[in-house]
Amino acid sequence: MKSSAPSIPYPPLRPASSPALLGWTVIALACVLAWDMSALDMPMAHWFGNRQGFALQNDWFMVNIAHEGARKLAWIIVMGLSLAIWWPVGWLRNVPYPRRIQLVVGSLIALVVMTLIKRISVTSCPWDLSDFGGVGHYVSHWAWGVTDGGGGHCFPAGHASAGFAFISGYFALRHDLPRAARLWLAAALVAGFALGLAQQMRGAHFMSHTLWTAWLCWTASWFCDLLTTRRLARQAPADTAMSPDELLAQD
Secondary structure: OOOOOOOOOOOOOOOOOOHHHHHHHHHHHHHHHHHHHHOOHHHHHOOOEEOOEEOOOOOHHHHHHHHHHHHHHHHHHHHHHHHHHHOOOHHHHHOOHHHHHHHHHHHHHHHHHHHHHHHHOOOOOHHHEHHHOOOEOOOOOOOOOOOOOOOOOOOOOOOOHHHHHHHHHHHHHOOOOHHHHHHHHHHHHHHHHHHHHHHHHHOOOOHHHHHHHHHHHHHHHHHHHHHHHHHHHHHHHHHOOOOHHHHHHHO
């Protein structure tokens, strides 16, 4: 199916990998590891909960707006961006067809990665631990395979990924709209950390869960960018004069 938007030519390809991107990725990883080594997860959790539990665990706003509402909104945005692959509006018309696909696919890849890791994780949520009225005991998520007596499947922070997954937009847009890409990245980070903090206040996650989610979503989005850019680079010599829609029709 062809897009209803005017076809636009490919711009010169920017490298998907660069010293700056690698540097920021390594710095972010170092920060996440530093937080893990600081053992501040439990002290921070105690800001919001005690042996009687978490006061905001069942709060109406936290459950219905910050949790369920935000999750539904994230999927609505994904659906809207999926439709924009074929029927772009506004500034998305200036984004080549393959990059519009990348924006959506990168988000979905990040969400799938989070789901798979959570499925095999034995780390429990703070509200499952005895320190906060539960039955489990704290075990670091680095203690792979060691159960803590709780329900498990709580690492990384799945709800925060509803914001962080959209980091894919930064990688998809930076080739053609660098300013929009930076604004998109800022919005995705703010949304992810806001959702992660809301869940921490409810006792659903530790801070480390949120930080790892951010880093994993960034890395998954970068990986998708590498694959997309490599594919476009292979096509470029023979197809530089063709539009993204025409290239898709050839596929």
